[in-house]
Amino acid sequence: MEPETSESGACPVRMRGELERPSRWLWLVKPILAIPHFLVLVALGVVAVPVGVAGGVAVAITGRYPRPLFDYIVGVLRWSWRLSCYSFPVNGTDAYPPFDFGPRADYPADLEIDYPEQLTHWGPLLKWWLLALPQYLLVFSARMLVPAAALIAGVALLCTGTYPSGLFDLQVGLARWRLRVLAYALLLRDEYPVLRLDQGPRG
Numbered sequence: 001m002e003p004e005t006s007e008s009g010a011c012p013v014r015m016r017g018e019l020e021r022p023s024r025w026l027w028l029v030k031p032i033l034a035i036p037h038f039l040v041l042v043a044l045g046v047v048a049v050p051v052g053v054a055g056g057v058a059v060a061i062t063g064r065y066p067r068p069l070f071d072y073i074v075g076v077l078r079w080s081w082r083l084s085c086y087s088f089p090v091n092g093t094d095a096y097p098p099f100d101f102g103p104r105a106d107y108p109a110d111l112e113i114d115y116p117e118q119l120t121h122w123g124p125l126l127k128w129w130l131l132a133l134p135q136y137l138l139v140f141s142a143r144m145l146v147p148a149a150a151l152i153a154g155v156a157l158l159c160t161g162t163y164p165s166g167l168f169d170l171q172v173g174l175a176r177w178r179l180r181v182l183a184y185a186l187l188l189r190d191e192y193p194v195l196r197l198d199q200g201p202r203g
Contacts, residue, residue, distance in 0.1 A: 010114075011203070013183045016084050017172040018201045020109040024161045027154050030087040037083045037097060044076045047156050052186060056124040057194060059187050063121050068116055073186060075101030077179060078111040085109035089150035090171045092163070113183050114118045116190065123187050133201040136194055142197075146174060173199035 003176050055069040083095040085108065093108045103110055120127075153167040180193040 004113075006049050012114040012116075012189050013180045014112045014203065015081065015172075015176045015179055016108075016110045016202050017081075017092060017168075017175065019092065019168045020095070020162060022094050022106055022163055024159075026094055027087075027091045027157060030091065033096070034083060034087040037079075037099075040099065041076070041080060041083065044079065046114060052153065053195065056128075056187055059119050060121055060124045063118050064132060065116065067115060071101070072187060073188060074111070074113045077120055077182060080102070080142060081111050081175065081179065082107060082109045084175060085105045089146045090168070090175065091153065091157075092168055092171075094137050111179060113188055116188070119187065119190055121158060123190065129186060131192070132181060133181055135181040135184070135195075138195065139174075139181050142174055142177065148173065169199040170197075172201065193198040 001085075043082050047057065047119050052067050056100070058064065058066050058069070079097070079101065086095070086097050087093050090109075094106060097109075098104055098193045100105060103112060149167050149170055154162055155168075157163050174197065176198050177196075184193050186192070
């Protein structure tokens, strides 16, 4: 099954995660170094709730997601992914994440979601709970692998100085699947996420 595609033929939800050469010990203290980002994301997440509700109401009435609200939600998801790539659970880079909503070609982790010109009016009634429910269950089950993969990768890095590329690809694939499900459930796109684990730095 091919990934969901937009009218241009490209996947409308594209996530980049590149493995650099993380320090063998820095991952032990990254959760502390990332505290400022965690605090900002909590605040952004609180604001994202009414923003998402307002966006859903707009979609139900007009079939369009207001662009400023769309950009805000995408920005929060992008920020969250960069933080995950820096610290737990992915730990693929030692480059400190920027305090920035926008896309950054100079950072090894990024997320792009194409803005839809038209969305289904009935989406807010069904997509986020009924239609997305099978994906929620599958993603939740798959995420059970995340802590174990993160721990094994951390121990390997600490002992050998090398991050196993297969574990990194698994972490990126799981995160990519989760972000595509979120893009659908949050009404950002109408394309149903494919049931596939797309691994690799780009996709």
